[in-house]
Amino acid sequence: MKLRKAVSLIDGISALLDWDQQTYMPEAGGKWRAKQIEYLAVLRHKLLLDPELKKEAENDSDPINRDGVLREIEKASKLPIDFVARKSKASSLAFQVWLRAKPENNFSLVAPHLEDLVALSKEEADLRGYKKDPYDALLDQYEWGGEVFWVEPLLKELLFKVKSSTQTKKKFPMPVVEQQTLCTKIINQLGLSSETSRLDSSAHPFCTTIGVGDYRITTRYDPDNLFSSLFSTLHEAGHCLYEAGLNSDQRGLPRGEAVSLGVHESQSRFYENIIGRSKEFCSFLSRVTGINDSDIYNEVNFVSPSLIRVEADEVTYSIHIVIRFLLELALLKGELTVQDLPSAWNELYEKHLGLKPSSDREGVLQDVHWYSGAFGYFPTYVLGNIYGGMLLEKIKKDISDFDLLVSEGQFSKINNWFKENIYQYGSEFKPKDLIERVTSEKISSKPFIEYLSLKHPFL
Amino acid sequence: MKLRKAVSLIDGISALLDWDQQTYMPEAGGKWRAKQIEYLAVLRHKLLLDPELKKEAENDSDPINRDGVLREIEKASKLPIDFVARKSKASSLAFQVWLRAKPENNFSLVAPHLEDLVALSKEEADLRGYKKDPYDALLDQYEWGGEVFWVEPLLKELLFKVKSSTQTKKKFPMPVVEQQTLCTKIINQLGLSSETSRLDSSAHPFCTTIGVGDYRITTRYDPDNLFSSLFSTLHEAGHCLYEAGLNSDQRGLPRGEAVSLGVHESQSRFYENIIGRSKEFCSFLSRVTGINDSDIYNEVNFVSPSLIRVEADEVTYSIHIVIRFLLELALLKGELTVQDLPSAWNELYEKHLGLKPSSDREGVLQDVHWYSGAFGYFPTYVLGNIYGGMLLEKIKKDISDFDLLVSEGQFSKINNWFKENIYQYGSEFKPKDLIERVTSEKISSKPFIEYLSLKHPFL
Numbered sequence: 001m002k003l004r005k006a007v008s009l010i011d012g013i014s015a016l017l018d019w020d021q022q023t024y025m026p027e028a029g030g031k032w033r034a035k036q037i038e039y040l041a042v043l044r045h046k047l048l049l050d051p052e053l054k055k056e057a058e059n060d061s062d063p064i065n066r067d068g069v070l071r072e073i074e075k076a077s078k079l080p081i082d083f084v085a086r087k088s089k090a091s092s093l094a095f096q097v098w099l100r101a102k103p104e105n106n107f108s109l110v111a112p113h114l115e116d117l118v119a120l121s122k123e124e125a126d127l128r129g130y131k132k133d134p135y136d137a138l139l140d141q142y143e144w145g146g147e148v149f150w151v152e153p154l155l156k157e158l159l160f161k162v163k164s165s166t167q168t169k170k171k172f173p174m175p176v177v178e179q180q181t182l183c184t185k186i187i188n189q190l191g192l193s194s195e196t197s198r199l200d201s202s203a204h205p206f207c208t209t210i211g212v213g214d215y216r217i218t219t220r221y222d223p224d225n226l227f228s229s230l231f232s233t234l235h236e237a238g239h240c241l242y243e244a245g246l247n248s249d250q251r252g253l254p255r256g257e258a259v260s261l262g263v264h265e266s267q268s269r270f271y272e273n274i275i276g277r278s279k280e281f282c283s284f285l286s287r288v289t290g291i292n293d294s295d296i297y298n299e300v301n302f303v304s305p306s307l308i309r310v311e312a313d314e315v316t317y318s319i320h321i322v323i324r325f326l327l328e329l330a331l332l333k334g335e336l337t338v339q340d341l342p343s344a345w346n347e348l349y350e351k352h353l354g355l356k357p358s359s360d361r362e363g364v365l366q367d368v369h370w371y372s373g374a375f376g377y378f379p380t381y382v383l384g385n386i387y388g389g390m391l392l393e394k395i396k397k398d399i400s401d402f403d404l405l406v407s408e409g410q411f412s413k414i415n416n417w418f419k420e421n422i423y424q425y426g427s428e429f430k431p432k433d434l435i436e437r438v439t440s441e442k443i444s445s446k447p448f449i450e451y452l453s454l455k456h457p458f459l
Numbered sequence: 460m461k462l463r464k465a466v467s468l469i470d471g472i473s474a475l476l477d478w479d480q481q482t483y484m485p486e487a488g489g490k491w492r493a494k495q496i497e498y499l500a501v502l503r504h505k506l507l508l509d510p511e512l513k514k515e516a517e518n519d520s521d522p523i524n525r526d527g528v529l530r531e532i533e534k535a536s537k538l539p540i541d542f543v544a545r546k547s548k549a550s551s552l553a554f555q556v557w558l559r560a561k562p563e564n565n566f567s568l569v570a571p572h573l574e575d576l577v578a579l580s581k582e583e584a585d586l587r588g589y590k591k592d593p594y595d596a597l598l599d600q601y602e603w604g605g606e607v608f609w610v611e612p613l614l615k616e617l618l619f620k621v622k623s624s625t626q627t628k629k630k631f632p633m634p635v636v637e638q639q640t641l642c643t644k645i646i647n648q649l650g651l652s653s654e655t656s657r658l659d660s661s662a663h664p665f666c667t668t669i670g671v672g673d674y675r676i677t678t679r680y681d682p683d684n685l686f687s688s689l690f691s692t693l694h695e696a697g698h699c700l701y702e703a704g705l706n707s708d709q710r711g712l713p714r715g716e717a718v719s720l721g722v723h724e725s726q727s728r729f730y731e732n733i734i735g736r737s738k739e740f741c742s743f744l745s746r747v748t749g750i751n752d753s754d755i756y757n758e759v760n761f762v763s764p765s766l767i768r769v770e771a772d773e774v775t776y777s778i779h780i781v782i783r784f785l786l787e788l789a790l791l792k793g794e795l796t797v798q799d800l801p802s803a804w805n806e807l808y809e810k811h812l813g814l815k816p817s818s819d820r821e822g823v824l825q826d827v828h829w830y831s832g833a834f835g836y837f838p839t840y841v842l843g844n845i846y847g848g849m850l851l852e853k854i855k856k857d858i859s860d861f862d863l864l865v866s867e868g869q870f871s872k873i874n875n876w877f878k879e880n881i882y883q884y885g886s887e888f889k890p891k892d893l894i895e896r897v898t899s900e901k902i903s904s905k906p907f908i909e910y911l912s913l914k915h916p917f918l
Contacts, residue, residue, distance in 0.1 A: 009498045012491065013472060016479060020669075024483075028655040029673025032471065036670065039468045196487040210479075211495065214488025 001060055001253060003053040004069055007044055008252025012211040014040045019216055022202040034092045038085070045084045048076035064428050068254025075141075078128045087124065090116050091373035098371035105361040107342050110371060115338045118331050121375045125332065135332045138376030142261040143383060145430035146376075148329065150443070155325055155382050157445040158318035159352055160452075160459055165304035170295060174226035182226065182289070183219060183233040190237050190271065191415050192217075197240060204310075204368070205232040207239035207268075212248040215240045226289075227300055231272055238271030239264055241415060245423035254427040261377065263422065263431045265384020266391060273314050273385075274392050274451065275414075277301055280407035288409075303456055305353040307362045315452055315459065316353065318385055323348045324367070324378040332375060387435045389448025391421075394439040460519055460712060462512040463528055466503055467711025471670040473499045478675055481661040493555075497547045504543045507535035523887050527713025534600075537587045546583065549575050550832035557830035564820040566801050569830060574797045577790050580834045584791065594791045597835030601720045602842060604889035605835075607788065609902070614784055614841050616904040617777035618811055619911075619918055624763035629754060633685035641685065641748070642678060642692040649696050649730065650874050651676075656699060663769075663827075664691040666698035666727075671707040674699045685748075686759055690731055697730030698723055700874060704882035713886040720836065722881065722890045724843020725850060732773050732844075733851050733910065734873075736760055739866035747868075762915055764812040766821045774911055774918065775812065777844055782807045783826070783837040791834060846894045848907025850880075853898045 014037060021033050047053065057069035094113035101110040125134035128141075132149060139146040174182070184199055192215070202218040209215050217236040222228040242258055250256025258264055275281050277300045279293075286293035303313045309320040327344060330336035336344055345364040350356045357363030369377050395417055396402050405413055421438045428434075432443050441447075453459045473496060480492050506512065516528035553572035560569040584593035587600075591608060598605040633641070643658055651674070661677040668674050676695040681687040701717055709715025717723055734740050736759045738752075745752035762772045768779040786803060789795035795803055804823040809815045816822030828836050854876055855861050864872055880897045887893075891902050900906075912918045 006498060009491075009495050013476065013495050013499070016475060017472065020475060020479065024657060024659075025669075026653065026655050026657050026673050026675075029670050032468075032670030032672060036468050036472050039465060040472070194485065196485050198483060198485050200483075210484075211488050211491030213491060214485050216485075 001053075001056045001065065001069065003047060003050060003056055005252040007047050007053075008257075009211075010040055010044050010047070011252075012209065012214075014044070015208045016210045019200075019206075019208050019210065019218075022204070022206065023200045023218060030096075034096075038088045038092065041088045042081060042085050045076060045079070045081055048073055049081070062253075062255070064255050064426075065250070065253045068427055072254075075128065079124070080127075083120075083123070083127065087120050087373055090120055095368065095372045098365070098368065102361055102365045105359045105365070107360040107365055110365070111338050114341075114370060117370065117373045118338060118375070120373065122332060122334075133333075135329055135376060138332070139379060140376075142374075142377050142380050143431055144260050144427070145432055146260075146262070146379065146383070150432075151379055151383070152325075152329075154386055154443065154445045155318075155322045155379060157449065158382060158385075159322055160315060160319065162303060162305050162316050162319065162353065163458060164354070165302065167298075167302065169302060170299060171224060172226050172291065172299060173224045176221045176223055179221050179223075179226050179229045183229055185288070186230065187217065187233060187237045187240075189409050190234075190241065190411050192237060192240055192244065196244060199233065205236055207236040207243070209243045212251050215244045227296075230285075231276055231300065234276040235268045235272035238268035241271070241418070242267040242423060245415070245419045246426060247424065250426060256426050259425070259427040259429070259434060260431040261380035262383035262387060263434065265381050266387035266435075267384075267418065267422070269384045270388045270391060274388055275406055277314060277455075278403075278406060280403045283407050284409045301455060305355050307349065307353075307355055307357050308366060315456055318382050319352050321378050321382045323352060324369075325382075328370070328375050328378065383431070386443070386445050386448050387431070389446075389451050390435055390439045390441060390444070392451055393441075393447045394421075460512075460515045460524065460528060462506060462509060462515055464711040466506050466512075467716075468670075469499055469503050469506070470711075471668065471673075473503070474667045475669045478659075478665075478667050478669065478677075481663070481665065482659045482677060489555075493551045497544070497551065500547045501540060501544050504535060504538070504540055507532055508540070521712075521714070523714050523885075524709075524712045527886055531713075534587065538583070539586075542579075542582070542586065546576075546579050546832055549579055554827065554831045557824070557827065561820055561824045564818045564824070566819045566824055569824070570797050573800075573829060576829065576832045577797060577834070579832065581791060581793075592792075594788055594835060597791070598838060599835075601833075601836050601839050602890055603719050603886070604891055605719075605721070605838065605842070609891075610838055610842070611784075611788075613845055613902065613904045614777075614781045614838060616908065617841060617844075618781055619774060619778065621762060621764050621775050621778070621812065622917060623813070624761065626757075626761065626763075628761060629758060630683060631685050631750065631758065632683045635680045635682055638680050638682075638685050638688045642688055644747070645689065646676065646692060646696045646699075648868050649693075649700065649870050651696060651699055651703065655703060658692065664695055666695040666702070668702045671710050674703045686755075689744075690735055690759065693735040694727045694731035697727035700730070700877070701726040701882060704874070704878045705885060706883065709885060715885050718884070718886040718888070718893060719890040720839035721842035721846060722893065724840050725846035725894075726843075726877065726881070728843045729847045729850065733847055734865055736773060736914075737862075737865060739862045742866050743868045760914060764814050766808065766812075766814055766816050767825060774915055777841045778811050780837050780841045782811060783828075784841075787829070787834050787837065842890070845902070845904050845907050846890070848905075848910050849894055849898045849900060849903070851910055852900075852906045853880075 017033060017037050025033060054073055057066055057073065060066040094110060094117055097110045097113050101107065121138060122134060125137040128137035130137040132147065136147045187199060196213050197215045197217065200218045201220055203220065205219045207217050217233065217240050219229045219232040219236065242264060246258065247256045279297055282297040283293045285296050303315045306312050306316055312320055326348065327336065327341065342360050342364045346356055399413060399417060425434060429437060436443055476492060476496050484492060513532055516525055516532065519525040553569060553576055556569045556572050560566065580597060581593060584596040587596035589596040591606065595606045646658060655672050656674045656676065659677045660679055662679065664678045666676050676692065676699050678688045678691040678695065701723060705717065706715045738756055741756040742752045744755050762774045765771050765775055771779055785807065786795065786800065801819050801823045805815055858872060858876060884893060888896060895902055
């Protein structure tokens with residue numbers, strides 16, 4: 001499918017434009033960059049609507065690729081090109097304003113733009129169509145087959161009561177250049193070579209695929225806490241292993257593309273949390289860094305309610321997400337207005353975490369997602385946790401020396417397990433079906449909750 | 460002209476793909492990257508042939524932009540899309556083979572690919588059309604209005620007899636991180652801010668424009684010789700000042716784009732050589748680095764015949780180019796075969812520089828240009844020297860304290876002169892006409908030769 005492969009070339013190019021914007025681009029280049037990104041977004045959409053692509057897909061003898069591309073075309077055909085351009089422009093505008101509004105702690109500056117994006121998202125849900133809930137149409141973009149009726153109860157189970165910790169935290173300073181060396185060493189150890197991947201720094205860590213053989217990670221460095229960069233790196237390395245482990249001959253086709261953000265997060269969170277915050281990995285890290293293993297374990301498993309999602313511990317994290325999910329659900333249903341959003345945010349934080357943001361910067365302005373038009377995205381983070389819990393249960397059955405391998409820093413057997421059970425399927429199955437198929441269990445939050453409870457008996 | 464501006468967006472994206480390939484891309488990403496670059500090259504060509512663009516241009520009220528775009532469309536329409544794809548593929552293949560052939564010193568490996576590219580270039584000349592010489596059609600792409608009949612005599616005047624120097628060279632080592640700091644300081648001093656530009660390193664230094672407000676320079680570092688990175692940086696900064704000094708509202712249109720590679724080289728060589736290698740700039744550098752000024756002057760004005768173009772001194776450099784020009788002229792005329800090219804190369808080096816390459820790696824394999832399909836490109840380097848000589852004569856008349864400003868590291872008056880006399884015109888005039896208009900003189904190599912003779916009395 002030549003045309004579908006062209007779409008994939010464009011995806012890689014767009015990824016590079018974004019990577020560069022977040023790592024090396026001179027500040028003044030932002031305006032022009034937004035135009036370049038928008039141009040490619042519209043071009044991509046036009047290619048998906050090209051009747052030639054439909055012909056190509058229909059004539060493809062591989063049913064997974066054929067049906068996958070036809071489904072993609074059908075989804076794209078719901079959105080007129082004009083709508084795609086309008087949403088891309090509005091998102092990029094809102095993002096620019098948010099960049100100012102956040103440091104200025106001025107929600108009202110960006111509120112009208114957020115109203116536009118909520119309206120556009122409602123319009124998008126109507127254009128895309130849905131069975132039950134407008135939100136389903138948005139969620140499905142990030143999590144194929146995701147629907148409120150089964151996602152909401154799973155998520156709500158994670159609204160733990162977290163107690164404030166009185167433990168005093170130790171400091172783990174390390175010069176940035178040494179952190180870079182350490183993080184690079186760890187990703188090599190995880191199985192990513194410098195021939196196919198690289199590590200840079202950015203304000204918000206991410207992983208991106210520029211093309212086959214070109215996978216990139218970013219992290220951020222805090223000279224006072226080496227675990228900040230290290231655990232971001234572990235997270236992004238999990239994403240990167242998934243991307244690099246996909247069938248590269250099928251890149252651009254459903255068989256060779258990651259299936260969803262939720263499954264992606266199951267991989268990143270597996271390496272960051274389930275592996276990274278385990279006693280065994282801490283003992284491995286202790287040997288690499290010379291830091292006492294129980295000091296590491298206590299530091300990376302410190303749990304206490306917090307206001308900022310990206311700094312949250314493994315337990316509190318899910319609560320942050322569920323709050324956002326409930327709010328965006330209400331926004332999309334029309335039960336909540338943008339004007340009332342900051343106070344609704346603060347109320348939910350008080351209710352579920354016992355904390356009240358002292359400013360919108362610490363509250364509703366903290367995350368970029370809504371201000372770049374991404375509604376329906378947040379749940380994928382927690383679905384990743386839930387899938388990860390189920391995968392942990394299964395991998396421990398299949399690999400009896402799992403704990404030993406982790407403590408020795410031996411990851412090839414674990415990587416191969418993921419390759420065989422997740423990566424090789426690309427987008428063959430819906431995420432939920434894939435996880436149920438691999439684990440032979442019905443989707444459930446229980447394994448994740450059990451995993452957390454073992455570490456944190458107060459839950 | 461919306462569509463022409465889209466072409467410009469693509470140009471910036473392609474520039475980023477290339478910049479990234481030369482600076483940060485993991486090695487294994489090369490194959491996919493070549494596909495991305497080819498995809499955009501074909502897309503660009505299709506856009507130029509889009510009848511809508513022609514309509515837009517015809518309806519534009521600005522005669523410079525209208526005529527410029529119509530000329531561009533006419534030129535592009537000479538090449539079928541199939542030819543553009545064929546040449547792009549053959550060039551990228553030959554380039555990949557050359558990357559191996561050069562270190563292996565194996566010309567025969569790449570010779571068949573070079574034969575393909577010579578044949579494609581002849582085909583291209585025929586498709587593009589020409590009045591007198593097939594070579595004119597190729598040269599005109601890089602140097603609008605360039606023709607053998609006036610370029611050849613100008614170039615041949617620069618076949619100086621250069622004597623071998625017996626002078627022993629001093630060493631100027633500096634740690635790479637300090638060189639980076641120094642180079643950054645110098646480009647800031649020249650008027651390029653970090654808000655709009657950045658400096659990276661690559662095997663071959665270059666300057667590129669990713670978009671309005673985003674201009675990038677690369678250099679390369681030799682820990683044993685700080686002047687290697689510094690003078691590469693000066694050269695690329697000259698290019699960058701031109702790009703950043705163009706009318707940004709007109710970016711993508713003839714009024715806002717650089718007119719030719721020759722004029723571009725006149726700017727880079729002006730900053731690298733005419734300014735950079737002057738007594739006055741050496742005295743400024745001496746104050747910045749603490750190195751004795753006459754030591755700097757002697758180092759950066761050391762003249763002796765050499766085999767490698769990119770390491771050549773200011774006098775020998777032009778001879779390197781004229782040799783390549785004579786050879787490619789003969790190749791295109793069919794007077795020389797690819798098989799005989801290495802020996803023809805070696806003979807000309809012996810004749811004009813008294814040196815014989817000991818291997819093809821030091822000879823015909825040294826430069827990438829031919830192996831990436833660029834015939835007609837080399838003369839622009841020397842045209843840049845010739846234009847630069849003429850501009851020097853004029854700027855010294857217009858700015859009476861030129862030498863003083865250089866010795867004080869004050870460049871804003873000089874930059875403004877170039878803005879007023881070169882940059883602001885974009886592609887309004889043919890390069891030769893622009894230079895003759897600015898200087899009120901007929902095009903001539905004399906000012907450049909006089910400039911060199913003042914520094915090097917043996918010429």
